[in-house]
Protein backbone atom coordinates (compact mmCIF):
# COMPACT_ATOMS: atom_id res chain seq x y z
CA UNK A 99 0.00 0.00 0.00
CA UNK A 100 1.27 3.44 -0.87
CA UNK A 101 1.82 5.81 1.97
CA UNK A 102 -0.79 8.53 2.31
CA UNK A 103 -0.95 11.53 4.60
CA UNK A 104 -4.24 13.41 5.02
CA UNK A 105 -3.93 17.00 6.20
CA UNK A 106 -6.15 20.07 6.12
CA UNK A 107 -5.57 23.81 6.50
CA UNK A 108 -7.88 26.74 7.11
CA UNK A 109 -7.01 30.39 6.73
CA UNK A 110 -7.64 33.80 8.21
CA UNK A 111 -9.01 33.09 11.67
CA UNK A 112 -12.71 33.46 12.34
CA UNK A 113 -14.74 32.51 15.38
CA UNK A 114 -16.22 29.86 13.06
CA UNK A 115 -12.87 28.07 13.21
CA UNK A 116 -14.01 26.69 16.56
CA UNK A 117 -17.01 24.99 14.96
CA UNK A 118 -14.80 23.71 12.16
CA UNK A 119 -12.17 22.46 14.61
CA UNK A 120 -14.81 20.50 16.52
CA UNK A 121 -16.11 18.89 13.36
CA UNK A 122 -12.61 17.80 12.34
CA UNK A 123 -11.83 16.48 15.80
CA UNK A 124 -15.04 14.41 15.77
CA UNK A 125 -13.65 12.51 12.75
CA UNK A 126 -10.03 12.35 13.86
CA UNK A 127 -8.86 14.76 11.17
CA UNK A 128 -5.98 17.11 11.97
CA UNK A 129 -5.72 20.66 10.81
CA UNK A 130 -3.57 23.74 10.80
CA UNK A 131 -5.35 27.06 11.25
CA UNK A 132 -3.40 30.02 9.84
CA UNK A 133 -4.30 33.11 11.76
CA UNK A 134 -3.18 36.72 11.21
CA UNK A 135 -3.18 39.07 14.19
CA UNK A 136 -5.46 41.55 12.44
CA UNK A 137 -7.87 40.66 9.72
CA UNK A 138 -10.85 42.31 8.08
CA UNK A 139 -12.70 39.03 8.27
CA UNK A 140 -15.93 38.64 10.21
CA UNK A 141 -15.74 37.99 13.92
CA UNK A 142 -12.14 37.22 14.89
CA UNK A 143 -11.14 34.89 17.69
CA UNK A 144 -10.16 36.04 21.15
CA UNK A 145 -7.08 34.65 22.88
CA UNK A 146 -9.16 32.14 24.82
CA UNK A 147 -10.65 30.85 21.56
CA UNK A 148 -7.18 30.41 20.10
CA UNK A 149 -6.17 28.35 23.11
CA UNK A 150 -9.26 26.20 22.75
CA UNK A 151 -8.54 25.61 19.08
CA UNK A 152 -4.88 24.88 19.81
CA UNK A 153 -5.84 22.10 22.21
CA UNK A 154 -6.67 19.83 19.26
CA UNK A 155 -5.15 21.50 16.22
CA UNK A 156 -2.05 23.32 15.07
CA UNK A 157 -2.01 27.11 14.87
CA UNK A 158 0.14 28.62 12.15
CA UNK A 159 1.18 32.22 11.50
CA UNK A 160 -0.26 34.32 8.68
CA UNK A 161 1.51 37.69 9.23
CA UNK A 162 0.34 40.50 11.51
CA UNK A 163 -1.88 42.39 9.05
CA UNK A 164 -2.54 39.81 6.34
CA UNK A 165 0.08 41.67 4.34
CA UNK A 166 1.05 41.54 0.68
CA UNK A 167 4.58 40.35 1.47
CA UNK A 168 6.05 40.78 -2.00
CA UNK A 169 4.77 44.34 -2.38
CA UNK A 170 6.06 45.90 0.84
CA UNK A 171 9.66 46.77 1.82
CA UNK A 172 11.75 43.85 2.99
CA UNK A 173 12.04 45.29 6.51
CA UNK A 174 8.25 45.52 6.76
CA UNK A 175 7.88 41.98 5.48
CA UNK A 176 10.34 40.82 8.12
CA UNK A 177 8.32 42.58 10.84
CA UNK A 178 5.08 41.04 9.52
CA UNK A 179 6.53 37.52 9.56
CA UNK A 180 8.45 37.67 12.84
CA UNK A 181 5.70 39.65 14.54
CA UNK A 182 3.06 37.05 13.73
CA UNK A 183 5.19 34.28 15.18
CA UNK A 184 5.90 36.22 18.36
CA UNK A 185 2.24 37.21 18.78
CA UNK A 186 0.93 33.64 18.56
CA UNK A 187 3.71 32.13 20.66
CA UNK A 188 2.97 34.60 23.45
CA UNK A 189 -0.67 33.53 23.52
CA UNK A 190 -0.16 29.80 22.99
CA UNK A 191 2.96 29.37 25.11
CA UNK A 192 4.53 27.10 22.54
CA UNK A 193 6.48 27.21 19.30
CA UNK A 194 4.65 28.15 16.11
CA UNK A 195 6.31 26.15 13.37
CA UNK A 196 4.23 26.80 10.27
CA UNK A 197 3.65 29.94 8.22
CA UNK A 198 1.22 30.71 5.40
CA UNK A 199 1.76 33.42 2.75
CA UNK A 200 -1.25 35.79 2.62
CA UNK A 201 -2.86 35.76 -0.85
CA UNK A 202 -0.38 33.00 -1.69
CA UNK A 203 2.17 35.71 -2.53
CA UNK A 204 5.85 34.98 -2.04
CA UNK A 205 9.23 35.10 -3.74
CA UNK A 206 12.75 33.90 -2.88
CA UNK A 207 13.25 36.82 -0.44
CA UNK A 208 9.99 36.03 1.34
CA UNK A 209 10.89 32.37 1.61
CA UNK A 210 14.27 33.29 3.07
CA UNK A 211 12.67 35.56 5.66
CA UNK A 212 10.27 32.82 6.71
CA UNK A 213 13.16 30.40 7.02
CA UNK A 214 15.37 32.71 9.06
CA UNK A 215 12.45 33.63 11.32
CA UNK A 216 12.49 30.04 12.55
CA UNK A 217 9.54 28.48 10.76
CA UNK A 218 10.02 24.92 9.58
CA UNK A 219 7.67 25.26 6.64
CA UNK A 220 5.25 27.50 4.77
CA UNK A 221 2.02 26.81 2.96
CA UNK A 222 1.20 28.25 -0.44
CA UNK A 223 -2.03 28.09 -2.44
CA UNK A 224 -0.37 26.15 -5.23
CA UNK A 225 -2.27 23.08 -6.29
CA UNK A 226 0.39 20.43 -6.04
CA UNK A 227 -1.80 17.42 -6.56
CA UNK A 228 -0.82 14.52 -4.36
CA UNK A 229 2.92 14.80 -4.73
CA UNK A 230 5.47 15.47 -2.09
CA UNK A 231 7.36 18.58 -3.05
CA UNK A 232 11.05 19.15 -2.44
CA UNK A 233 10.75 22.47 -0.61
CA UNK A 234 8.98 22.72 2.78
CA UNK A 235 8.62 26.49 2.21
CA UNK A 236 6.44 25.84 -0.81
CA UNK A 237 4.07 23.36 0.74
CA UNK A 238 1.06 23.14 -1.58
CA UNK A 239 -2.53 21.95 -1.41
CA UNK A 240 -4.54 19.30 -3.22
CA UNK A 241 -8.04 20.68 -3.40
CA UNK A 242 -10.20 23.51 -2.08
CA UNK A 243 -13.34 23.36 0.04
CA UNK A 244 -14.99 25.77 -2.35
CA UNK A 245 -16.06 25.81 -5.98
CA UNK A 246 -14.41 29.09 -6.82
CA UNK A 247 -10.79 28.88 -5.84
CA UNK A 248 -9.35 26.13 -7.91
CA UNK A 249 -6.53 26.65 -10.36
CA UNK A 250 -8.09 24.16 -12.75
CA UNK A 251 -5.75 24.53 -15.68
CA UNK A 252 -2.62 24.05 -13.65
CA UNK A 253 -4.14 21.21 -11.78
CA UNK A 254 -5.11 18.84 -14.49
CA UNK A 255 -1.70 17.85 -15.75
CA UNK A 256 -0.65 16.68 -12.31
CA UNK A 257 -2.67 13.52 -12.14
CA UNK A 258 -1.38 10.39 -13.71
CA UNK A 259 -4.83 8.96 -14.25
CA UNK A 260 -7.08 10.57 -16.78
CA UNK A 261 -9.48 11.80 -14.18
CA UNK A 262 -11.30 14.71 -15.67
CA UNK A 263 -10.82 16.98 -12.70
CA UNK A 264 -12.04 19.93 -14.69
CA UNK A 265 -15.44 18.35 -15.18
CA UNK A 266 -15.84 17.99 -11.43
CA UNK A 267 -17.35 21.35 -10.69
CA UNK A 268 -18.63 20.33 -7.29
CA UNK A 269 -15.88 20.49 -4.69
CA UNK A 270 -17.30 17.59 -2.69
CA UNK A 271 -17.14 15.24 -5.67
CA UNK A 272 -13.72 16.51 -6.61
CA UNK A 273 -12.31 16.10 -3.10
CA UNK A 274 -13.59 12.52 -2.96
CA UNK A 275 -12.29 11.57 -6.41
CA UNK A 276 -8.88 12.97 -5.54
CA UNK A 277 -8.95 11.09 -2.27
CA UNK A 278 -9.68 7.81 -4.10
CA UNK A 279 -6.71 8.58 -6.32
CA UNK A 280 -4.62 9.34 -3.25
CA UNK A 281 -5.53 6.00 -1.71
CA UNK A 282 -4.28 4.29 -4.86
CA UNK A 283 -1.16 6.37 -5.44
CA UNK A 284 -0.09 7.59 -2.01
CA UNK A 285 1.30 11.04 -1.30
CA UNK A 286 -0.40 13.92 0.47
CA UNK A 287 -4.11 14.76 0.27
CA UNK A 288 -4.43 18.33 1.49
CA UNK A 289 -7.81 20.03 1.78
CA UNK A 290 -7.77 23.81 2.12
CA UNK A 291 -10.46 26.36 2.89
CA UNK A 292 -11.95 29.06 5.11
CA UNK A 293 -14.53 28.48 7.83
CA UNK A 294 -16.33 31.74 6.94
CA UNK A 295 -16.65 30.52 3.38
CA UNK A 296 -18.09 27.17 4.43
CA UNK A 297 -20.61 29.13 6.46
CA UNK A 298 -21.37 31.64 3.68
CA UNK A 299 -22.03 28.85 1.21
CA UNK A 300 -24.00 26.77 3.69
CA UNK A 301 -21.49 23.98 3.11
CA UNK A 302 -21.25 22.50 6.61
CA UNK A 303 -23.04 19.29 5.67
CA UNK A 304 -20.99 18.99 2.52
CA UNK A 305 -17.80 19.45 4.50
CA UNK A 306 -18.89 16.83 7.02
CA UNK A 307 -19.52 14.32 4.22
CA UNK A 308 -16.03 14.92 2.82
CA UNK A 309 -14.40 14.70 6.23
CA UNK A 310 -16.32 11.53 7.04
CA UNK A 311 -15.31 10.05 3.67
CA UNK A 312 -11.58 10.49 4.25
CA UNK A 313 -11.58 9.60 7.95
CA UNK A 314 -10.61 6.38 9.72
CA UNK A 315 -9.00 4.74 6.72
CA UNK A 316 -6.51 1.99 7.47
CA UNK A 317 -2.93 2.84 6.66
CA UNK A 318 -3.59 6.56 6.32
CA UNK A 319 -1.72 9.02 8.54
CA UNK A 320 -3.76 12.00 9.75
CA UNK A 321 -1.49 14.96 10.42
CA UNK A 322 -1.39 18.72 10.80
CA UNK A 323 0.59 20.68 8.20
CA UNK A 324 3.53 20.90 10.60
CA UNK A 325 3.50 17.16 11.27
CA UNK A 326 3.29 16.54 7.53
CA UNK A 327 6.30 18.74 6.87
CA UNK A 328 8.19 17.01 9.69
CA UNK A 329 7.36 13.59 8.28
CA UNK A 330 8.06 14.35 4.65
CA UNK A 331 11.06 16.63 4.94
CA UNK A 332 12.96 15.09 7.82
CA UNK A 333 13.79 12.00 5.81
CA UNK A 334 17.10 13.32 4.57
Ligand SMILES: [Zn+2]
Nearest residue numbers: 109110200201
Ligand atom coordinates in the same frame (compact mmCIF):
# COMPACT_ATOMS: atom_id res chain seq x y z
ZN1 LIG B 1 -5.34 34.63 4.26
